[in-house]
Amino acid sequence: MVSSSTIHRPAGLRETRDALVEAARAGASVECAGGGASAPWAQGRGSANLVLDTTSLTAPLIHEAGDLTVLAGAGILLSELQAELAGAGQFLALDPPSARRGATLGGVMSSGDAGPLRHRYGTLRELVIGVTVVLADGTVARSGGRVIKNVAGYDLAKLFCSAYGSLGLVADLWLRLHPLPERRCTVRVEATAAEAGGLVLAVLASPLEPSALDFCRGACWARFEGTAAGTQAQAEAAVGLARGSGLEAEVLGGDEDAAAWEQVATATSGGAFEGDGVTVLRAVTLPSELEAADTALQRAGQGAGVQVELASHAGIGVHTGRLTGGDAAAHAIVLASWRDFIADRGGSVSVRQHPPDLDDPALLAGPPPPGLEVMRRVKKVFDPDGRLAPGRFSPWF
Amino acid sequence: MNGPVSVEQLGAELSQSLRRDQILVERAELRTYECDGLTGHRATPLIAVLPETTAEVQAAVQVCASHHLRFVARGSGTGLSGGALPDAEGMLIVLTRMRRIVEIDPANQRMVVEPGVTNLEISKAAAPHGLYYAPDPSSQVVCSIGGNVAENAGGAHCLKYGFTTHHVLGLEVVLPDASVVCLGSPMVESPGYDLRGVFIGTEGTLGIATSVTVRLLRLPETVATLVAEFATTADAGTAVSAIIAAGIVPAAVEMLDHLAIQACEAAVGAGFSLEAGAVLVVEVDGPSEECSGTFAAATAACTASGALRVRVAADADERRLIWQGRKAAFAAMGRLSPAFLIQDGVIPRTRLGPVLTRIAELAAEAGLHVANVFHAGDGNLHPLILYDTARAGEDERAELLATRIIQLCVDAGGSITGEHGVGVDKACSMPAMFSEDDLAAMLRVRTAFDPEGRCNPGKVFPTPRLCGERPGPYRPHPLEEAGMIDRW
Numbered sequence: 001m002v003s004s005s006t007i008h009r010p011a012g013l014r015e016t017r018d019a020l021v022e023a024a025r026a027g028a029s030v031e032c033a034g035g036g037a038s039a040p041w042a043q044g045r046g047s048a049n050l051v052l053d054t055t056s057l058t059a060p061l062i063h064e065a066g067d068l069t070v071l072a073g074a075g076i077l078l079s080e081l082q083a084e085l086a087g088a089g090q091f092l093a094l095d096p097p098s099a100r101r102g103a104t105l106g107g108v109m110s111s112g113d114a115g116p117l118r119h120r121y122g123t124l125r126e127l128v129i130g131v132t133v134v135l136a137d138g139t140v141a142r143s144g145g146r147v148i149k150n151v152a153g154y155d156l157a158k159l160f161c162s163a164y165g166s167l168g169l170v171a172d173l174w175l176r177l178h179p180l181p182e183r184r185c186t187v188r189v190e191a192t193a194a195e196a197g198g199l200v201l202a203v204l205a206s207p208l209e210p211s212a213l214d215f216c217r218g219a220c221w222a223r224f225e226g227t228a229a230g231t232q233a234q235a236e237a238a239v240g241l242a243r244g245s246g247l248e249a250e251v252l253g254g255d256e257d258a259a260a261w262e263q264v265a266t267a268t269s270g271g272a273f274e275g276d277g278v279t280v281l282r283a284v285t286l287p288s289e290l291e292a293a294d295t296a297l298q299r300a301g302q303g304a305g306v307q308v309e310l311a312s313h314a315g316i317g318v319h320t321g322r323l324t325g326g327d328a329a330a331h332a333i334v335l336a337s338w339r340d341f342i343a344d345r346g347g348s349v350s351v352r353q354h355p356p357d358l359d360d361p362a363l364l365a366g367p368p369p370p371g372l373e374v375m376r377r378v379k380k381v382f383d384p385d386g387r388l389a390p391g392r393f394s395p396w397f
Numbered sequence: 398m399n400g401p402v403s404v405e406q407l408g409a410e411l412s413q414s415l416r417r418d419q420i421l422v423e424r425a426e427l428r429t430y431e432c433d434g435l436t437g438h439r440a441t442p443l444i445a446v447l448p449e450t451t452a453e454v455q456a457a458v459q460v461c462a463s464h465h466l467r468f469v470a471r472g473s474g475t476g477l478s479g480g481a482l483p484d485a486e487g488m489l490i491v492l493t494r495m496r497r498i499v500e501i502d503p504a505n506q507r508m509v510v511e512p513g514v515t516n517l518e519i520s521k522a523a524a525p526h527g528l529y530y531a532p533d534p535s536s537q538v539v540c541s542i543g544g545n546v547a548e549n550a551g552g553a554h555c556l557k558y559g560f561t562t563h564h565v566l567g568l569e570v571v572l573p574d575a576s577v578v579c580l581g582s583p584m585v586e587s588p589g590y591d592l593r594g595v596f597i598g599t600e601g602t603l604g605i606a607t608s609v610t611v612r613l614l615r616l617p618e619t620v621a622t623l624v625a626e627f628a629t630t631a632d633a634g635t636a637v638s639a640i641i642a643a644g645i646v647p648a649a650v651e652m653l654d655h656l657a658i659q660a661c662e663a664a665v666g667a668g669f670s671l672e673a674g675a676v677l678v679v680e681v682d683g684p685s686e687e688c689s690g691t692f693a694a695a696t697a698a699c700t701a702s703g704a705l706r707v708r709v710a711a712d713a714d715e716r717r718l719i720w721q722g723r724k725a726a727f728a729a730m731g732r733l734s735p736a737f738l739i740q741d742g743v744i745p746r747t748r749l750g751p752v753l754t755r756i757a758e759l760a761a762e763a764g765l766h767v768a769n770v771f772h773a774g775d776g777n778l779h780p781l782i783l784y785d786t787a788r789a790g791e792d793e794r795a796e797l798l799a800t801r802i803i804q805l806c807v808d809a810g811g812s813i814t815g816e817h818g819v820g821v822d823k824a825c826s827m828p829a830m831f832s833e834d835d836l837a838a839m840l841r842v843r844t845a846f847d848p849e850g851r852c853n854p855g856k857v858f859p860t861p862r863l864c865g866e867r868p869g870p871y872r873p874h875p876l877e878e879a880g881m882i883d884r885w
Contacts, residue, residue, distance in 0.1 A: 064745060064747065066638060066641070066642070066745075066746065066747040067745045067746050067747050067776075068641065069745070089644065112586065118585075122563065123586075125591060125594060126559065126563055133838070135838065139834050139837070139838060140834060141832075141834050141835045141837070141838030141839075142831065142832070142835045143831075143835060143838070143839065145743075145810075145811070145812050145830065146745065146810050146811075147743045147744065147745055147775070147776055147810070147811050147812050147815075148556075148775050148776075149551060149555065149560075149743050149772070149775040149776065149777045149812075149815040149816065150743055150811075150812040150814070150815060151548065151549050151551075151560075151598050151812075151814050151815065151816055151817075151818055151819075152812045152813050152814050152819055152823075152827065152830055152831075153819065153827060153830070153831055153835070153836070153839055153857065154595065154598070154599055154839040154842055154843075154857075155549075155562070155594065155595060155597075155598055156595070156838060156839065156842070158562070158591045158594030158595045158597075159590060159591065159594070159595045159842070161591055161594070162586075162590070162591060163590055167590075178646065179641075179644035179645075179646065180644070181644075182644070201504050204504075204506065204615070205503075205504070205527070205615065206615075207615065207617070207618030207684050207685075208684060209683055209684055209687075226683075226687045226690075226691075227686075227687055227690035227691065229686050229687075229689075229690055230683075230684060230686040230687025230688075230689075230690050230691075231687075232686070233684065233685070233686035233687070234684050234686070234687065237684075284584040284585060284586050284587070285584065286502070286505040286507070286583060286584065287504075287505050287506075288504050288505050316585045317505075317584060317585065318585060318586070346582065346583060346584070347584055348582075348584070348587060348588050350588055366588065368588075368589075369587055369588045369589040370578060370579040370580075371578050371579060371580050371589065371590075371592045372589065373576075373578070374572070374578055374580070374592055374845065374846065375589045375590050375592065377845040377846070378590060378592070378595075378842065378845045380845070381841040381842070381844050381845045382841060393589065396589070
């Protein structure tokens with residue numbers, strides 16, 4: 001029998017499979033854990049009988065540099081993977097700030113976490129080309145393969161992205177890689193949310209191809225990657241665009257560029273895990289809604305006596321609202337108000353972090369997505385007894 | 398219900414929601430739809446409908462649901478794997494009349510279209526706003542976006558820009574139980590599972606997309622295209638590796654071998670040298686400065702790899718002609734041979750040399766000619782197997798050669814299909830790539846969407862009826878090969 005809150009760290013695929021078979025036999029609930037960086041998201045972890053710690057699923061990499069692909073175990077630290085790949089002048093085009101807090105590859109896949117580079121490269125969803133998963137009953141299943149172009153069979157990897165281990169455990173992944181750019185540089189433009197909103201649309205409508213286009217800390221940030229000359233030319237054009245709108249702009253290169261993005265990545269992820277009284281909200285809108293999203297958040301914050309700060313991957317309409325000060329009830333008011341506003345515009349707001357006494361499951365989860373019935377059916381076929389990731393997506397199922 | 402429902406009964410029920418001219422029951426009319434681009438497989442559906450709205454699709458699917466009737470959705474019918482092959486005892490739902498562009502949002506670079514809109518029409522409608530839709534399958538003039546969603550269509554430029562799944566954000570879908578559901582949204586993400594992601598590329602086996610929200614891209618500031626001629630495909634393959642090793646992600650890298658060049662030149666006259674052993678078409682796009690740097694590097698890589706001649710497209714017209722030459726490759730084969738099979742397989746790009754050599758050996762053993770056209774940047778091969786039905790046994794030898802080439806791709810670590818899909822054509826090859834457990838896991842998804850298995854039956858998954866009871870060979874996972882895990 002699996003006793004309450006047992007933690008088990010399987011050393012490989014076989015042990016993982018054995019653990020899930022045993023859990024199935026015992027009727028035990030199972031939570032998959034990586035580095036813990038996104039543990040509180042999607043309604044957080046419930047109390048499972050068994051925690052499967054995936055951090056030892058770290059079989060040696062199979063790096064096919066000439067094909068720009070790699071096979072990695074789900075337990076590898078994202079930072080470690082990047083360091084390995086950098087040696088070959090390549091990288092996994094993903095920069096979630098959780099990488100510095102011990103995020104594992106499998107954790108980043110399961111949470112859908114990403115950073116500013118999402119503007120150009122998407123999330124891991126866009127970069128996984130093959131996956132091995134272990135299902136609730138211990139079945140080991142693979143989909144995709146090791147080549148980038150492949151339409152054979154269903155793409156199960158998509159389903160396991162952002163599923164928080166509720167459909168099975170991700171054991172290993174084949175990934176598409178990109179060459180490290182020769183140069184990176186950043187254009188920083190002092191801007192209010194209103195000014196940034198206009199500038200972002202102007203950049204999107206221009207021939208510029210930023211890798212990231214963010215708004216936070218009173219500025220709009222555009223990052224460019226590529227050849228030395230190409231990056232320089234794009235940065236100059238971006239400065240020109242900003243000045244054309246009467247805004248101050250500066251170009252940051254080298255160490256300044258790297259430092260800037262560390263800040264931006266932290267801000268746009270909500271600077272998570274700082275303090276108990278913090279609520280971190282994630283909103284998704286169309287890119288044109290930056291100013292409106294900011295105004296609505298500020299208004300909601302003022303009304304409830306809560307300090308609010310918006311930081312956005314503005315080019316793709318992904319916003320992080322950070323709430324500090326005020327009690328849980330006040331945070332709940334801001335959440336409900338902002339969510340109503342965003343939902344009216346077709347978007348959604350989810351909760352990434354919240355004070356313990358902000359605990360109404362329906363409020364935390366928000367309105368269910370339109371495809372909820374299908375989502376429930378998918379959950380049912382992969383995890384018929386509802387033993388995986390208890391608490392995740394509560395109260396939807 | 399006792400016994401199968403009559404066509405008259407179905408027609409009567411459908412006419413509650415559709416006009417008579419939208420319901421086809423006459424054999425002569427139905428035969429228009431008896432096959433898609435895989436013309437070797439034909440079946441006449443029991444009945445066909447031509448809905449014009451989501452409500453009409455829903456009504457047709459409802460009629461099927463109430464009689465437990467199978468159904469198949471069809472777009473433009475350009476698919477090359479038989480994914481739109483009708484079910485002889487089922488309904489065919491033809492979506493070509495659903496071709497409205499519902500909404501364009503230029504600022505947010507989004508467009509909402511009905512499934513019958515062609516791939517190229519999307520880009521044409523976006524062009525006045527300086528935008529376009531990136532996936533560009535060779536059939537883009539006629540293929541529909543609904544079909545693109547079903548097949549996760551790619552195209553020549555997917556090396557840099559990705560596939561349908563990267564450019565379709567939201568779908569409205571009619572499920573086999575006739576409910577209508579939205580998967581995804583116009584936003585980059587939606588709460589809950591990525592159901593849109595899992596739906597795309599399932600070849601019409603989970604439901605029918607009735608509205609598609611696509612992401613548009615800004616037209617690149619500069620496009621630069623070169624044609625490099627090589628003595629051998631091996632040299633051309635070396636050039637591709639050199640381009641990638643230089644850290645360049647070109648918009649497209651296409652290769653044609655000697656035989657393919659002959660056909661393309663006869664059809665289009667794009668100016669490829671008839672003497673060349675292989676031709677590479679390399680395209681880079683993006684902001685001007687960036688482009689000129691990467692283009693120079695790509696040109697240098699070709700020269701250093703032994704290019705006999707490098708020609709740069711002087712203008713948009715010349716570029717169009719080059720692409721016309723490349724995209725005409727399939728159709729042009731008719732000039733070389735009375736019949737041919739188009740194969741679609743993928744290999745890791747670095748295995749290009751040995752795999753091409755082996756294809757040539759296999760072709761020689763079969764006594765057949767194979768022309769090769771491929772998306773060399775991503776290792777997607779399209780060997781065209783030429784044969785003549787007038788010569789006894791050639792068609793069978795061609796089929797066998799096609800199957801051997803696919804096995805070769807899988808053995809090299811690749812895939813049985815890069816863009817044409819599995820359909821009926823390769824359902825029996827799925828066990829070459831996936832174990833029974835892998836396929837069973839995929840079938841669980843099928844069950845969640847379509848518990849009765851009525852939606853595009855007989856596609857993608859191998860069945861005893863289709864493939865016989867003989868189980869396919871199991872291919873080991875790379876981890877097994879590396880000795881890190883073992884099978885139990």
